[in-house]
Amino acid sequence: MSDWFRETLHRDYESGLRIEEVLFEAKSEHQHLLLFRNATFGRVLTLDGVVQTTEADEFIYHEMLAHLPILAHGGVERVLIIGGGDGGMLEEVLKHRCVVQAVQVEIDASVVDFAKTHLRAICGQAYEDPRTELVIADGLKYVAETERRFDLIIVDSTDPIGPGEVLFTERFYADCKRCLSDGGILVTQNGVPFLQADELSQTLRFFRRLFADTACYLATVPTYAGGPMAFGWATDDTSLRSLPLETLQARFSGAGIATRYYTPAVHLGAFALPPYIAEMVSRP
Incomplete structure (x- = not known):
C-alpha cells in the first residue's frame, strides 16, 4: 500500500x-x-x-450537527440518527440531559462494532448509554415504516454514492418529515458546496417542497477539504432560526456542555451564507 x-x-x-x-x-x-x-x-x-x-477534528462536524438543532429547538427529548456508525454523533447528542431516547439506525453493523473497538476517542461510551437504541437496518426503510415520532432527525450519512445515495432523495426526506413531532427539526450533511453544488441545491429544493422553513448552515472541517461544509436545515417551526442570542446563551449555559467549536454566536453566524452558496440554496 x-x-x-x-x-x-x-x-x-x-x-x-x-x-x-x-x-x-x-x-x-x-x-x-x-x-x-x-x-x-x-x-x-x-x-x-x-x-x-x-480523531483530531470530528468534534467540529458532530457538534454542529447535534448541538445547533438541539439548542435551537429547546425541548428535544427523542432523537433519530440515520447513519453515524462511528458513534460520534450519538455521543454528542447524549451530552444533553434533556434527551431521553436516541435511536440510531445504521445499515452496517460492522462499522458500529469497529467503532467500539477502535474509535473510543470518538464514540466514548455512547453505545453503552441506556438511552441508546441501536437499530441495524436501512435508514430509508426505517423512516418509511416506523410509527415513532422524533423531535430531531439527524442524517449523518456518507456522500450520495453507494449505500448513502438513497438518503438524498425527496422520498426519504418526506418520510423523515412524517417521523417528526410538531415543531421537529431535520438536519443533514450536504458536503462541500464549492465542489458539490448540485448535492446542496437538490436537497434544498426537496426541502422547500416539504417544509415551511428551510436553509443551510456552514462549518469549516479541515478533513473535508475544498471549502466550508454545508448542513441542511428543515422544520415547520419558522421561529427557530430567529432566536435571539440571549436565548441560545441561556440554553447553552443550562445544558452545561463543554464544546470546542459550537457557541451560541457561532450558531447564529453559521446561517450567514456567502453569495455563491446562497445562490445554490435558492436555485429552483
Missing part, C-alpha cells in the same frame, strides 16, 4: 493524508473499511475510499 491515502471523491480535485500506520482494513457486506493513523489527524476512518471522520 502507498504511504499516502488519496481521496478521489471529486472529479477534478483530490486530497491526501499520509499513512503512518494501517490499523485495520476489511470489506464488509456493504463497504470497504480502512483505518489508519496520521500524525496530524490521529486515527482516520475511510469507507469506500472516502474519509469519514478523524
Whole structure:
C-alpha cells in the first residue's frame, strides 16, 4: 500500500493524508473499511475510499450537527440518527440531559462494532448509554415504516454514492418529515458546496417542497477539504432560526456542555451564507 491515502471523491480535485500506520482494513457486506493513523489527524476512518471522520477534528462536524438543532429547538427529548456508525454523533447528542431516547439506525453493523473497538476517542461510551437504541437496518426503510415520532432527525450519512445515495432523495426526506413531532427539526450533511453544488441545491429544493422553513448552515472541517461544509436545515417551526442570542446563551449555559467549536454566536453566524452558496440554496 502507498504511504499516502488519496481521496478521489471529486472529479477534478483530490486530497491526501499520509499513512503512518494501517490499523485495520476489511470489506464488509456493504463497504470497504480502512483505518489508519496520521500524525496530524490521529486515527482516520475511510469507507469506500472516502474519509469519514478523524480523531483530531470530528468534534467540529458532530457538534454542529447535534448541538445547533438541539439548542435551537429547546425541548428535544427523542432523537433519530440515520447513519453515524462511528458513534460520534450519538455521543454528542447524549451530552444533553434533556434527551431521553436516541435511536440510531445504521445499515452496517460492522462499522458500529469497529467503532467500539477502535474509535473510543470518538464514540466514548455512547453505545453503552441506556438511552441508546441501536437499530441495524436501512435508514430509508426505517423512516418509511416506523410509527415513532422524533423531535430531531439527524442524517449523518456518507456522500450520495453507494449505500448513502438513497438518503438524498425527496422520498426519504418526506418520510423523515412524517417521523417528526410538531415543531421537529431535520438536519443533514450536504458536503462541500464549492465542489458539490448540485448535492446542496437538490436537497434544498426537496426541502422547500416539504417544509415551511428551510436553509443551510456552514462549518469549516479541515478533513473535508475544498471549502466550508454545508448542513441542511428543515422544520415547520419558522421561529427557530430567529432566536435571539440571549436565548441560545441561556440554553447553552443550562445544558452545561463543554464544546470546542459550537457557541451560541457561532450558531447564529453559521446561517450567514456567502453569495455563491446562497445562490445554490435558492436555485429552483
